[in-house]
Amino acid sequence: MPRADETKAERIPVTVITGFLGSGKTTLINRILKEQHGRKIAVIENEFGEVGVDDGIVLSSQENILEMNNGCICCTVRGDLIKILKKLHKRKNKIEHVIIETTGLADPAPVAQTFFVDDDVQEHYHLDAIITIVDAKHLIQHLDDEKPEGVENEAVEQLAFADRVLLNKTDLVTPEEKQEVIKRIKAINRTADVIETVQSNVPLERILDIKAFSLERILEDEPTFLESDGADHQHDSSVTSVGIELEGDMDMRKLDNWLTIILKEKGTDIFRSKGILSFKGTTDKFVFQGVHMLMGFASSGEGVGRPWQEGEKRVNRIVFIGRNLNREELNASFRACLAD
Numbered sequence: 001m002p003r004a005d006e007t008k009a010e011r012i013p014v015t016v017i018t019g020f021l022g023s024g025k026t027t028l029i030n031r032i033l034k035e036q037h038g039r040k041i042a043v044i045e046n047e048f049g050e051v052g053v054d055d056g057i058v059l060s061s062q063e064n065i066l067e068m069n070n071g072c073i074c075c076t077v078r079g080d081l082i083k084i085l086k087k088l089h090k091r092k093n094k095i096e097h098v099i100i101e102t103t104g105l106a107d108p109a110p111v112a113q114t115f116f117v118d119d120d121v122q123e124h125y126h127l128d129a130i131i132t133i134v135d136a137k138h139l140i141q142h143l144d145d146e147k148p149e150g151v152e153n154e155a156v157e158q159l160a161f162a163d164r165v166l167l168n169k170t171d172l173v174t175p176e177e178k179q180e181v182i183k184r185i186k187a188i189n190r191t192a193d194v195i196e197t198v199q200s201n202v203p204l205e206r207i208l209d210i211k212a213f214s215l216e217r218i219l220e221d222e223p224t225f226l227e228s229d230g231a232d233h234q235h236d237s238s239v240t241s242v243g244i245e246l247e248g249d250m251d252m253r254k255l256d257n258w259l260t261i262i263l264k265e266k267g268t269d270i271f272r273s274k275g276i277l278s279f280k281g282t283t284d285k286f287v288f289q290g291v292h293m294l295m296g297f298a299s300s301g302e303g304v305g306r307p308w309q310e311g312e313k314r315v316n317r318i319v320f321i322g323r324n325l326n327r328e329e330l331n332a333s334f335r336a337c338l339a340d
């Protein structure tokens with residue numbers, strides 16, 4: 001009869017990567033996929049928003065990237081997650097590690113719970129750690145965001161469940177601001193190590209295979225953790241997404257102007273924006289990234305994202321996530337940026 005810890009060692013470790021919109025989760029996943037040569041890692045991605053764009057940003061062969069975009073991983077698609085996990089461990093080409101990237105608005109608790117409620121999942125996987133990435137510049141704003149009665153603050157939940165906190169984007173804050181952010185993190189989670197990073201750059205041995213998830217710790221703080229079915233939490237319904245898809249080539253100058261203005265004026269309400277774009281006059285595929293008022297473009301020519309494939313239709317995709325989004329206005333203004 002194997003000892004309990006021996007059995008555990010044979011199970012596939014799972015790392016849950018969570019963190020608010022735009023904090024640096026995909027940046028971390030790309031780093032892991034680049035660095036972990038020879039290790040068979042499957043990534044399960046759940047993106048928030050009507051139009052997914054992360055498939056164009058994550059670097060890797062498609063085979064081990066599994067997308068779940070028909071709902072939120074912490075509520076509606078938890079059944080799908082269980083199905084994917086069951087299929088994965090039966091693959092001939094054995095997976096050695098599973099990484100789950102939650103949406104920026106997910107509550108990690110129901111995702112963690114998945115590993116304790118289903119016998120088959122429990123037999124083949126063990127939850128190694130919940131890694132929460134926070135954006136040093138915007139964390140306090142998200143922690144202080146006032147929610148309607150009964151609605152949880154995702155940024156707080158994500159920190160409360162963290163086994164490790166990556167304090168990312170430290171390049172965007174002063175040392176004093178950073179200390180204030182650390183104080184706020186510690187007030188929510190005393191025990192998790194806080195690792196300071198830029199571009200989610202962390203030695204992988206500090207976040208993978210660390211056996212840091214402790215059910216005992218969670219049960220101390222949330223005694224009903226294993227009893228709730230994941231459907232008892234409420235998302236903030238005032239946060240929505242508008243996704244737009246448009247075939248053709250865009251005019252780079254027009255698009256840049258439009259996004260600069262709209263994010264300057266509405267960047268408090270627009271938490272996150274991102275897109276995959278085709279510009280007139282270049283064969284590169286462009287990635288647009290916006291987090292509140294900060295924005296930037298990068299191209300496949302610079303090694304960001306995957307280039308357009310032969311025969312691939314040039315479809316521009318852009319998504320805005322936030323409050324008070326005006327769908328018609330966004331649609332019309334995006335269309336107006338098409339090249340003549």
Ligand SMILES: Nc1nc2c(ncn2[C@@H]2O[C@H](COP(=O)(O)OP(=O)(O)OP(=O)(O)O)[C@@H](O)[C@H]2O)c(=O)[nH]1
Nearest residue numbers: 021022023024025026027104168169198199200289
């Ligand atoms: N200045 C700065 N920018 C960063 C850093 N880390 C990531 N970024 C940028 O922040 C933006 C968002 O990063 P992502 O990795 O896509 O964030 P995410 O958490 O996956 O975003 P969602 O999945 O949309 O919630 C990108 O433009 C990144 O290049 C950092 O340390 N400093």
